[in-house]
């Protein structure tokens with residue numbers, strides 16, 4: 001892993017219009033991603049964590065331009081992705097692939113595994129002929145632990161874990177440098193989750209991959225991430241080196257997520273922080289710090305002024321008024 005940046009996100013916003021009335025006028029916006037900035041170095045894994053609906057998947061899709069950004073900058077390998085035309089974007093897409101949460105829904109049920117994995121090779125013209133393409137498919141399937149005997153089978157003939165391996169193979173087929181893994185193990189049994197995570201780690205070493213690994217649970221990203229970013233209601237609230245984040249979480253929301261991780265030792269008494277209420281709506285997010293209606297430490301200023309997101313040393317970023325007072 002190097003300190004060289006592969007991806008840099010600056011002030012990224014993704015708002016969805018809410019339409020109403022006969023004329024379908026825009027009456028409000030869902031602020032799914034609201035001014036987030038972070039980077040990923042070459043060869044590293046950044047875990048992006050938050051409750052469902054916090055905007056993490058929207059952020060992943062916006063980075064890949066599967067959704068158009070409302071505002072901000074996305075720099076990949078020195079190119080601003082938001083300024084690329086269609087042809088340039090297609091070239092760049094080869095370098096950035098996605099693995100989806102639900103491998104079954106994301107695989108075309110009418111296509112064989114050979115065609116699912118071969119499709120991106122065809123789209124990007126990476127094989128001179130069918131023979132070369134099939135050789136490449138065989139090689140990739142072998143890499144993800146699926147033998148050639150599976151090539152002519154259809155997605156419904158596979159288990160969840162195997163289907164996710166097909167999803168991984170499809171992403172790998174074009175030899176990308178960045179993979180955005182959007183909750184890749186959330187739909188799998190716990191016993192299978194570790195196998196897929198181990199596979200992703202092995203592939204990272206073998207193919208010098210960089211990952212943005214999205215999950216709703218800190219325990220899932222703990223094993224695989226180098227750094228972790230925590231998102232709440234469209235905003236990043238904390239980003240740090242994994243060990244620092246687990247040993248010294250600075251933001252009350254991160255502390256509550258960490259306290260919810262089950263501990264194997266039955267004699268260990270954890271001080272679980274139970275959050276009050278549900279995640280508020282991103283259409284009309286709370287004023288000041290968006291976490292204030294649920295934060296056990298909220299002060300008067302928290303509902304009035306948005307805390308600054310800043311570096312509290314060695315790349316440990318957080319946004320909380322408590323930290324400004326220390």
Ligand code: SF4
Pocket residue numbers: 251252253289290291292293295296297298299302307319320321322
């Ligand atoms: Fe809690 Fe205030 Fe910090 Fe927000 S800014 S996390 S409400 S203490």
